Amino acid sequence: MHSSSLDTLDTPAALIALPRMQRNIARMQQQANALGVRFRPHVKTTKCAPVAAAQIAAGAHGITVSTLKEADQFFANGVTDILYAVGMAAHRLDHALALRRRGCDLKIITDSLDGARAIADFGRRHGEAFEVLIEIDTDGHRSGIRPEEDALLDIGRVLHDGGMRLGGVLTHAGSSYELNTPAALAALAEQERAGCVQAAERLRAVGLPCPVVSVGSTPTALEATRLDGVTELRAGVYVFFDLVMHNVGVCRTDDIALSVLTTVIGHQAEKGWAIVDAGWMAMSRDRGTARMGQDFGYGQVCTVDGEPLPGYLLSGANQEHGIVSREGTPEPDVATRFPVGTRLRILPNHACATGAQFPEYHALAEDGTVQTWSRFHGW
Amino acid sequence: MHSSSLDTLDTPAALIALPRMQRNIARMQQQANALGVRFRPHVKTTKCAPVAAAQIAAGAHGITVSTLKEADQFFANGVTDILYAVGMAAHRLDHALALRRRGCDLKIITDSLDGARAIADFGRRHGEAFEVLIEIDTDGHRSGIRPEEDALLDIGRVLHDGGMRLGGVLTHAGSSYELNTPAALAALAEQERAGCVQAAERLRAVGLPCPVVSVGSTPTALEATRLDGVTELRAGVYVFFDLVMHNVGVCRTDDIALSVLTTVIGHQAEKGWAIVDAGWMAMSRDRGTARMGQDFGYGQVCTVDGEPLPGYLLSGANQEHGIVSREGTPEPDVATRFPVGTRLRILPNHACATGAQFPEYHALAEDGTVQTWSRFHGW
Secondary structure, three states, rough: OOEEEHHHOOOEEEEEEEHHHHHHHHHHHHHHHHHHOOEEEEOOOOOOOOOOOOOHOOOOOEEEEEEEEHHHHHHHOOEEEEEEEEOOHHHEEEEEEHHOOOOOOOEEEEOHHHHHHHHHHHHHHHOOOEEEEEEEOOOOOOEOOOOOOOOHHHHHHHHHHHHEEEEEEEEEEHHHHHOOHHHHHHHHHHHHHHHHHHHHHHHHHHOOOOOEEEEEOOOHHHHOOOOOOOEEEEOHHHHHOOHHHHHOOOOOOOHOOOOEEEEEEEEEHHHHHEEEOHHHHOOOOOOOOOOOOOOOOOEEEEOOOOOOOEEEEEEEEEOOOOOEEEOOOOOOOOHHOOOOEEEEEEEOOOHHOOOOOOOEEEEEEEEEEEEEEEOOOOO | EEEEHHHHHOOOEEEEEEHHHHHHHHHHHHHHHHHHHOOEEOOOOOOOHHHHHHHHHHOOOOOEEEEEHHHHHHHHHOOOOEEEEOOOHHHHHHHHHHHHHHOOOEEEEOHHHHHHHHHHHHHHOOOOOOEEEEOOOOOOOOOEOOOOHHHHHHHHHHHHHOOOOEEEEEOHHHHHHOOOOOOOOHHHHHHHHHHHHHHHHHHHHHOOOOEEEOOOOHHHHHHOOOOOOEEEEEOHHHHHOOOOHHHHHHHHHOOOOOOEEEEEEEEEEEHOOOOOOOOHHHHHOEEEEOOOOHHHHEOOEEOOOEEEEEEEEEEEEEOOOEEEEOOOOOOOOOHHHOOOEEEEEEEEEHHHHHHHHOOEEEEEEOEEEEEEEEEOOOO
């Protein structure tokens, strides 16, 4: 972590606007506080220790991770309360055990009888009472067991009777990314809540423990109006937001804390194109707004100070080349408007995907100072 | 670099099938030899020293890079003849100068008068005669100056009269990725050749030097039937190939040397889904086959031994979850066919984008041994 100035950064570079990030962190924490639940941010978005530290400083209880490498890295940075929220694969139980033996309070999840049996067998064999949550499917978009399925109770019994600690239930209504009205998001948030609470109550009704009821996705977390019966909220991308979240309707462009700093390296004046050095390697190939109401191409073009230039998009991308152009009629004087050497910022479609393209963020404070924050990569 | 076995790899992992890679390298080198030109592979695809070493061992003359970090890394690995094939930005001239002063035979490119002046001014100020190639636009898909433009000669004069070494001309007909017949590719290869040679002849006609005439993209390189007047061929993705190149028609699935090893971690049996631990973080968000004749989703599913399972695609992806499903009617016994713990390989849409998601490749030899080859990341 060191200080430098924005002017001396090479491009492309991933910038964090710190005042926006802090505002986003405060907003979600206030929402969790108002709803009377703990908040456990998903750190897969940033994979960056100072960002997680800011989330915890604001009141978060523990973190959520999507890989055991994230667990390793954040545990090495002093975070002990870690939920690994991807179905536990048997071949990773050794790794999970090693983390727990080193003092990490790692929680794991499963959504199948086979998975539960593998965990319980391994745990008994190694004298480890893993804390396991059961993943619930409340919107059909991915994994999890439906709240009403018989197998829910069987999974609970296999874990509990097998000597594991049944930590509770969790769900993630990821289909929220496909919605775009507060009413639809609030309805999905209620569906997410009700399904997860139903699963908890079924477990408790047969005498199984279920202390934690964990729900969330950025849109449902922000639009939920009550979380009765829920103990914990999870969300990830809210910390930076992005153009997909803008289209979903849960942030404005001036809430988006992540952008890619780029330099104009050429033009195709007749076509109204400025060529920049942010291609898909910098932005990622994520075209998440392509099928939404407003398609931002590979990103919204802003001035170097972060002011959006309406209608100017990163309309095309090769590996290290991006094409900046105006929607509709081409800009006739593109080379005058954006001379070679001009610096621009591009707001991304998807902050998790764009961030992953960079080994580090450059965190820009209100006073103009820049700190370099490393992020990790791989599995 | 160490040896291990495929069975002990954690997933997701990026595998290189070495016999396929060596066959792809030999095929392209033979094509260049048959056409009577030198071959300069683009190493942006792999960013991996042992792969570039295999290309050079097979007969390549120097390498092409897309970032100065690639130049730094490959120069540190002993490669000195390096062409940086992205328009030179003025703020990177210091970096380029430092590389040259350390003994790297770095060549740079430009496509504008402003760019040429910036290079010549900087070079004179520092007593460095940069070798500069002029980028030619032969298919309108990105950057470069058209062969017939007046400015071509002006750029040449600014560089030459300004004391720089005018290295020649280069072009990249990247629109070849949108074609899919040998005849159309051969026609574009001829257009790429003719345009670049025309630019060279115009420079020479006014007394400017133009020793190098450099062309290429994987599809046009493989389908070119003559390269009269060309001195150098460039291509990148051919070393691994991928599903986009399969759809373009320049490889078969059993030529694709890169795949992602993944593990089944769950099911949604009613939907016929197997959930695997290769999501978009592993595959990248590249959906390059989406608008082609055959859409492979996020990738073609194969057995752990690399045999394609026709009709089985990675049909959906979240960050660390992928959905394996059958096209058309769902697989009724998906949990029996692909039990939890099953290992599969996924062929990628775009090898450059998928490789970039991994800190290392696992290079699998004919005899089953596996070597770990690191690749680098960032700028």
